[in-house]
Amino acid sequence: MSYLVLARKWRPQLFEDLVGQEHVAQTLKNAISADRVHHAFLFTGARGVGKTSAARIFAKALNCQEGPTTTPCGVCPSCVEITNGQGIDVLEIDGASNTGVDDIRELRENIRYLPSRSRYKIFIIDEVHMLSINAFNALLKTLEEPPEHAKFIFATTEPHKIPVTILSRCQRFDFRKIGLTSVQERLRFIVDREGVEISDRSLVLVARNGGGSMRDALSTLDQVIAFCGEQVAEDEVQGLLGLVSRRLLIETLEAVLERNAQLALTLAQKVDEHGHSFRRFCRQLVELARALVILKVVDQPGELVDLSEAELQELRALAAPAALEDLHRLLEILVRTEAELATSHDQRLTMEMVLVRLAGLPSGIDIATLIDRMESLERKLASGMPARPSGHERPGGSDRPERPPLPDLPPPGGGGKKSEALPVADAADKTWAGLVAYVGSRRRPRVLALLEQSSPLQLELPRLRIGLPKKFHYLADADMRQAIQDLATDYFATEVRVEIEQVNGGENAPLSLHEERVRKESDREKKLRQNALEHPLVKSALDIFGGDIETIRAIDKGFV
Amino acid sequence: MTFESITGHDRQKNILRRALKADRIAHAYLFEGPEGIGKRLTALAFARALLCVDGTGCGDCPACRKVDHNNHPDIHILDAEEERIKIEQVRSLQQELMLRPLEGRYKVCLIDGAERMTVGAANALLKTLEEPQPNTLIILLTDHPEQLLPTICSRCQRLPFARLPRRQLADILAQRLDLGETEALILAALSEGSLKKALGQNRQLYLEKRRGLIQGLSALSAGSTIPTFSLADELATEKELLPEILDIFQAFYRDVLLLKHGRPESELVNRDLLETLHKHCKNVTTASLMKKLKALESARYHLQRNVNRQLAMEIMLLRMVDA
Numbered sequence: 001m002s003y004l005v006l007a008r009k010w011r012p013q014l015f016e017d018l019v020g021q022e023h024v025a026q027t028l029k030n031a032i033s034a035d036r037v038h039h040a041f042l043f044t045g046a047r048g049v050g051k052t053s054a055a056r057i058f059a060k061a062l063n064c065q066e067g068p069t070t071t072p073c074g075v076c077p078s079c080v081e082i083t084n085g086q087g088i089d090v091l092e093i094d095g096a097s098n099t100g101v102d103d104i105r106e107l108r109e110n111i112r113y114l115p116s117r118s119r120y121k122i123f124i125i126d127e128v129h130m131l132s133i134n135a136f137n138a139l140l141k142t143l144e145e146p147p148e149h150a151k152f153i154f155a156t157t158e159p160h161k162i163p164v165t166i167l168s169r170c171q172r173f174d175f176r177k178i179g180l181t182s183v184q185e186r187l188r189f190i191v192d193r194e195g196v197e198i199s200d201r202s203l204v205l206v207a208r209n210g211g212g213s214m215r216d217a218l219s220t221l222d223q224v225i226a227f228c229g230e231q232v233a234e235d236e237v238q239g240l241l242g243l244v245s246r247r248l249l250i251e252t253l254e255a256v257l258e259r260n261a262q263l264a265l266t267l268a269q270k271v272d273e274h275g276h277s278f279r280r281f282c283r284q285l286v287e288l289a290r291a292l293v294i295l296k297v298v299d300q301p302g303e304l305v306d307l308s309e310a311e312l313q314e315l316r317a318l319a320a321p322a323a324l325e326d327l328h329r330l331l332e333i334l335v336r337t338e339a340e341l342a343t344s345h346d347q348r349l350t351m352e353m354v355l356v357r358l359a360g361l362p363s364g365i366d367i368a369t370l371i372d373r374m375e376s377l378e379r380k381l382a383s384g385m386p387a388r389p390s391g392h393e394r395p396g397g398s399d400r401p402e403r404p405p406l407p408d409l410p411p412p413g414g415g416g417k418k419s420e421a422l423p424v425a426d427a428a429d430k431t432w433a434g435l436v437a438y439v440g441s442r443r444r445p446r447v448l449a450l451l452e453q454s455s456p457l458q459l460e461l462p463r464l465r466i467g468l469p470k471k472f473h474y475l476a477d478a479d480m481r482q483a484i485q486d487l488a489t490d491y492f493a494t495e496v497r498v499e500i501e502q503v504n505g506g507e508n509a510p511l512s513l514h515e516e517r518v519r520k521e522s523d524r525e526k527k528l529r530q531n532a533l534e535h536p537l538v539k540s541a542l543d544i545f546g547g548d549i550e551t552i553r554a555i556d557k558g559f560v
Numbered sequence: 561m562t563f564e565s566i567t568g569h570d571r572q573k574n575i576l577r578r579a580l581k582a583d584r585i586a587h588a589y590l591f592e593g594p595e596g597i598g599k600r601l602t603a604l605a606f607a608r609a610l611l612c613v614d615g616t617g618c619g620d621c622p623a624c625r626k627v628d629h630n631n632h633p634d635i636h637i638l639d640a641e642e643e644r645i646k647i648e649q650v651r652s653l654q655q656e657l658m659l660r661p662l663e664g665r666y667k668v669c670l671i672d673g674a675e676r677m678t679v680g681a682a683n684a685l686l687k688t689l690e691e692p693q694p695n696t697l698i699i700l701l702t703d704h705p706e707q708l709l710p711t712i713c714s715r716c717q718r719l720p721f722a723r724l725p726r727r728q729l730a731d732i733l734a735q736r737l738d739l740g741e742t743e744a745l746i747l748a749a750l751s752e753g754s755l756k757k758a759l760g761q762n763r764q765l766y767l768e769k770r771r772g773l774i775q776g777l778s779a780l781s782a783g784s785t786i787p788t789f790s791l792a793d794e795l796a797t798e799k800e801l802l803p804e805i806l807d808i809f810q811a812f813y814r815d816v817l818l819l820k821h822g823r824p825e826s827e828l829v830n831r832d833l834l835e836t837l838h839k840h841c842k843n844v845t846t847a848s849l850m851k852k853l854k855a856l857e858s859a860r861y862h863l864q865r866n867v868n869r870q871l872a873m874e875i876m877l878l879r880m881v882d883a
Contacts, residue, residue, distance in 0.1 A: 003584050008690075047711045085691065096680070096684045096686055097687065129683075130684070216714045219714065222586055222717055223718065226575055226584050227575045239571070240571075262823070265823055273725070275725075276722075279706070345857070345860055349814050349853070352814070353850060357850065360846060360847075
């Protein structure tokens with residue numbers, strides 16, 4: 001007989017051996033002793049927590065020659081057969097290899113026959129989540145009302161892949177992950193029987209490496225024993241498991257928290273030299289960062305963190321000067337990095353980049369206080385000072401800076417300012433601006449463009465004298481003059497004589513409409529800037545943050 | 561292949577030797593570690609020692625010879641077919657493993673690239689992997705253990721393999737390829753501890769073209785649109801070598817990053833370009849370096865997903881130049 005790994009050698013043979021699954025064991029035992037055994041069971045849970053073992057123990061308990069018992073004898077032919085996985089009445093089916101509907105049909109053929117020797121015919125289907133949908137459906141009727149002599153036990157790590165119709169026909173048992181101490185006790189029990197010397201601390205390392213799975217822990221123990229023989233030293237365990245030493249981890253976190261990128265990089269180099277995987281390194285950093293956050297929030301973490309008192313002290317010293325916000329971000333970034341490392345092309349570079357980034361992060365205190373101050377500012381604004389409205393509605397605040405509506409385009413009727421500048425002769429609202437608007441309405445773009453650039457020098461009907469800047473003067477030929485004259489005649493409803501003159505920039509001719517608009521625009525900008533600078537919100541913001549106003553942009557032209 | 565002829569991995573070899581000696585051989589091992597560092601060789605050496613008539617892996621007995629010639633009837637090797645290992649392959653392997661060994665004491669099965677098993681194949685293997693017939697040894701080899709199902713990992717004894725140390729690799733390279741020390745170190749650093757990579761066809765690229773590539777890259781500046789695009793064009797034509805070229809760029813910026821944080825020059829990859837590195841180091845901020853590295857990383861990500869190569873290169877270079 002070849003060597004059996006510990007996980008197989010020490011596979012639980014009794015309900016009592018099932019570590020960490022007392023709730024399942026008790027329920028099953030009670031069902032047996034009360035003779036209320038259901039016909040279909042579903043065992044779910046993480047890898048290596050005892051699903052298959054429980055299924056076998058349960059099968060033994062039902063089929064033991066001593067009668068259905070909570071303590072299978074383990075010596076009768078039935079028990080021995082099941083332990084060896086050869087029972088003719090206990091069929092252990094690999095659900096992942098026999099996935100098709102035909103396999104299930106075969107099973108249904110089989111189920112009609114009475115068990116050959118034992119009380120029950122028991123079907124253990126392991127990895128049942130891999131059955132095809134058709135296979136599951138083919139099983140439904142049988143599963144609901146199987147013959148009296150048949151029992152089903154399904155085991156899987158992925159219960160979510162199983163149809164609800166199957167779930168509703170089974171009694172479901174959820175297997176928990178096994179606690180660290182339970183694993184450790186079981187490991188101690190096994191190493192004592194195996195005659196291996198190993199310290200408690202090493203066992204803790206091994207147990208922790210299992211991550212709540214007994215089989216993982218036992219595989220690790222196997223590995224440790226294979227390497228170290230009967231005498232196991234702690235540092236060997238650490239090296240074997242690829243664990244980065246605590247010292248290195250704590251120093252790394254220290255370097256990051258002290259914003260010392262150089263030291264952090266040196267430590268990363270060390271990790272690489274020791275041949276550790278960076279993913280492992282990061283995972284351990286995450287664990288430590290988690291412990292730091294917890295220590296920051298809770299004084300006595302108790303079971304939240306499984307570390308010794310000395311280690312806790314060390315971490316407390318590390319956590320004390322750091323802000324919770326900082327630790328939070330540290331943890332968050334590390335957690336994200338751990339996932340990134342899985343797909344990363346160059347893990348070392350990714351880790352180095354993260355360390356540099358972590359060391360370069362601005363302190364979280366600033367942000368936290370900033371937010372505080374902003375909140376207090378908001379409160380102040382909400383209670384006392386009126387805030388700037390978000391839309392067009394006008395608040396009733398009295399000390400709100402006056403903002404007269406500034407029309408974007410000159411109104412067709414002509415505003416006060418313009419009519420002053422215009423030498424108006426006609427009182428009947430027939431103005432220069434009116435003429436220009438009229439030209440626009442007649443769809444004469446060329447004429448309109450020229451008129452917008454020109455200044456009305458004299459408007460005393462029937463005489464209309466127009467000044468044009470030099471650069472446009474050449475456009476005003478005889479045709480153009482005629483066109484203007486015709487349009488003006490139509491507009492003023494009286495004979496108009498148009499004269500066109502050339503004016504130069506510096507002369508005090510009245511402004512053309514175009515120039516006026518340009519000037520108004522800049523006036524408006526100035527005014528806006530003024531208003532914005534005086535706004536209490538802006539002032540307070542400048543007070544708190546410091547800084548300059550670089551530009552002011554109007555969001556909505558019609559707003560102010 | 562014997563343990564002695566494999567470079568490095570002393571710890572792993574020791575573990576296996578002790579297991580052989582104490583006859584505590586687990587039924588399933590998982591060898592995990594980067595590509596091309598000797599996992600498969602180690603597995604074969606282990607198999608040979610196990611199947612050897614003398615029990616030592618002598619190399620002379622018929623069993624050892626058969627292992628060396630890849631025709632031992634008790635060794636089954638599962639390789640990926642068309643990128644994946646399929647459930648049919650696993651099923652036929654299971655058939656084989658039901659039988660007793662033909663010649664030796666053990667039946668050995670190697671699954672190379674175990675992460676490439678389909679979900680169905682991996683699940684189908686679970687029961688076999690947990691409780692195979694006596695005298696069966698299953699060795700899974702993988703570059704990416706995190707892509708394996710946790711249920712697979714939990715059934716194996718894991719044996720992590722580390723990269724070969726740079727110094728050690730450089731010594732071997734210097735010896736085998738007759739290189740100068742600097743060149744050997746650069747090659748060792750760029751091949752990331754993988755002997756397969758260092759001895760492969762990339763040697764020429766790493767040693768000769770590297771300088772030109774780095775100079776081309778470092779000459780780019782925010783204003784030089786046309787050179788940027790023409791470099792992108794040039795890169796896009798290098799279909800096969802593109803990942804390695806990106807490696808070179810990455811190593812260059814990493815050097816700058818390290819230099820910026822005061823790491824000694826002995827740690828750098830491009831130690832023949834110290835002047836360029838120092839110049840760069842002065843001109844560039846850490847934040848912009850990070851952005852450049854991120855741009856490289858995302859270009860790599862996109863290339864793996866079959867985007868237009870030229871477009872990917874253009875975007876990468878533009879982002880790097882802008883950073």
